[in-house]
């Protein structure tokens with residue numbers, strides 16, 4: 483019973499094909515495409531073993547989601563699009579309105595809780611936006627922050643100035659050119675925010691806080707983060723797998 487999982491972010495669609503709807507199931511195949519290329523999805527998936535079920539999270543808006551649904555429809559597939567719940571897979575959600583938490587953030591946190599079931603954890607997701615979400619040892623999402631990702635920070639600086647349109651730079655200790663100054667500024671903004679959240683969570687929770695780093699731009703942050711962490715490429719998929727494993731198959735036909 484193959485399961486297709488989808489993570490539709492604001493820059494890219496990520497897909498993964500699992501052998502079963504079960505925790506620790508084998509990832510048989512996977513890939514990513516820019517949102518401008520989602521019209522390729524049915525062709526790409528047609529080359530894979532057929533999935534019987536599809537589960538996904540989508541935060542890129544109704545138009546993009548509809549395009550993805552049309553691609554799946556061409557293969558006779560319908561996706562169960564998840565939203566954040568008040569409680570699921572052993573995690574409780576403290577958001578004032580639980581369903582308004584991004585579905586990708588919720589799925590990543592469920593994945594984190596599966597990996598770290600008895601410790602406090604912090605999930606740093608570095609995509610179009612960056613999110614830093616805090617989980618208590620008892621299994622409660624206690625809150626998190628949203629800030630611009632590397633690309634959005636650069637875009638804002640490019641748009642609002644005359645002299646900052648430069649090639650991508652590197653992280654440096656004391657940057658001596660515009661490219662490196664921008665890259666280092668972004669990395670320090672993100673890592674500084676993450677470290678402050680880490681300090682808060684550690685002060686709140688007795689004991690160690692496990693830091694999980696995920697998202698397409700995670701490698702850019704790795705050297706600047708300055709916190710011991712694990713890089714988990716497919717944390718969102720792992721959360722979706724948990725939901726799919728708990729759901730009744732007949733429920734998956736709803737959209």
Ligand SMILES: Nc1ncnc2c1ncn2[C@@H]1O[C@H](COP(=O)(O)OP(=O)(O)O)[C@@H](O)[C@H]1O
Nearest residue numbers: 490491492493494608609610611633697698699
């Ligand atoms: N091939 C690629 N194309 C575009 N962006 C990439 C690619 N590889 C890594 N990235 C980085 O990953 C980021 C997108 O990460 P991702 O987790 O897919 O974001 P989102 O979930 O918001 O779509 C981009 O902003 C870019 O920094």
Ligand SMILES: CC(C)(COP(=O)(O)O)[C@@H](O)C(=O)NCCC(=O)O
Nearest residue numbers: 491492541582583584587609610611
């Ligand atoms: C924060 C996000 C924009 C992150 O999106 P991404 O960078 O993964 O494309 C997304 O999770 C979202 O739209 N969230 C809804 C608002 C919230 O979580 O509070």
Ligand SMILES: [K+]
Nearest residue numbers: 491586607609
């Ligand atoms: K994401």
